[in-house]
Amino acid sequence: MRAGETLRDNNNNEVCLFPLEYLHISQGEHQQYAIDFLGWGANGRIYDCGCYAPFTGSVVYTGNDHNMIFWSSNPVRCVDDTLSDITILVAHSNTAPAGIGTTFLQGSLFYHTGNYGVSTGDHLHMEVALGHVRWDTTGTHLLNPSHMWDVMAVNDTVIDSGMGYNWREYYRPTPPTPSKPHRFPWPVYARILREKKTYKSSNN
Numbered sequence: 136m137r138a139g140e141t142l143r144d145n146n147n148n149e150v151c152l153f154p155l156e157y158l159h160i161s162q163g164e165h166q167q168y169a170i171d172f173l174g175w176g177a178n179g180r181i182y183d184c185g186c187y188a189p190f191t192g193s194v195v196y197t198g199n200d201h202n203m204i205f206w207s208s209n210p211v212r213c214v215d216d217t218l219s220d221i222t223i224l225v226a227h228s229n230t231a232p233a234g235i236g237t238t239f240l241q242g243s244l245f246y247h248t249g250n251y252g253v254s255t256g257d258h259l260h261m262e263v264a265l266g267h268v269r270w271d272t273t274g275t276h277l278l279n280p281s282h283m284w285d286v287m288a289v290n291d292t293v294i295d296s297g298m299g300y301n302w303r304e305y306y307r308p309t310p311p312t313p314s315k316p317h318r319f320p321w322p323v324y325a326r327i328l329r330e331k332k333t334y335k336s337s338n339n
Contacts, residue, residue, distance in 0.1 A: 136187055137291050139242045142305065143212075149241055150212045150305045151221055153287040154186045154261075158302065159295040161258050167276040169224075169262045170283055174248040175295050182257045183229060186246040188239040189287060190221060195235060196269060200252030202226035202260075204277075205245070206267045208238070214288040214303050219265045221286065224277050226260040227251050263287065 136142075136152040143149055157175035164170055174184020190211045196204035207221045225232075229249035239245040248259045263286045268278040288305035 136189070136242065138185070138187055138244065140187070140291060141241045142288070142290055144305075145307050148210060148212045148218060149190045149207075150290075151207075151214070151287050152187075152189045152241070153283075153289045153292050153302075154189045154223075154225075154246070155184065155259070155292065157293045157295050158289060158297055160298045161256075163298050163300075164282075166262070167271075168280040168282055169260060169276060172248070172259045172261065174257065174259070175293075182248070184248040184257075184259075185244050186225065186248065186259060188241055188243050188245040189223065191239070191241045192221075193236060193238045194233050195267075197232045197235060200226045200254070200260075201228045201230070201232055201249070202252075203228075203232035203246065204269060205239075212305070213286045214305050215285045216308075220267050222264045222266065222268050222277060224260075224262040224264075227254045227258060 137156055142152060155172060159173045159175035160170060161173045162171035174181035190207045192205050192207045194203055195206050203225050205223050210218045211221050212218055225246050227249045228247045229251050230247055248257050250257045262277045263281050263283050264277040264279045265281050266279055271278045284300045284302050289302045290304045294302055
């Protein structure tokens with residue numbers, strides 16, 4: 136997604152968008168579906184790269200590694216066309232995350248890549264889960280995690296290194312064509328008119 140971008144389905148639900156302009160994976164799925172992404176652009180690596188809110192929501196947790204848990208304000212349309220509340224976890228920004236209760240609108244700058252805490256280099260650690268959840272009992276990942284490519288649409292995202300995962304854009308389903316008033320085929324319609332005329336004549 137691009138800065139300031141928003142997307143809604145035919146029922147005015149926000150569509151969950153991937154939060155970077157370029158998708159470049161540095162480490163594939165680990166820790167129950169978490170993925171690490173590098174900040175990237177047309178000329179390669181970007182450090183302290185801006186990340187945009189994939190939907191409108193609010194911060195419900197911050198902790199070590201400058202990690203942040205962000206909940207959707209309303210149910211959000213996933214790229215697989217399901218509708219669900221969504222939780223994302225991001226980590227490692229060098230800038231401390233916004234405070235608990237802070238609300239961000241879809242498309243607004245809400246985080247950065249970084250290497251704060253337990254990290255070997257500047258990147259974005261991200262996890263996605265369905266529903267409003269927090270840590271699982273081990274404290275290592277979100278409850279009810281989901282594959283990112285089943286949730287986040289990559290509309291207006293340049294895929295530079297997607298590791299072969301099934302990244303997809305979201306397309307609004309075509310609304311059904313309005314039904315037209317039923318008309319008889321002309322030969323049948325003409326016969327009905329003739330019969331009505333004959334009936335009327337015989338009753339005069």
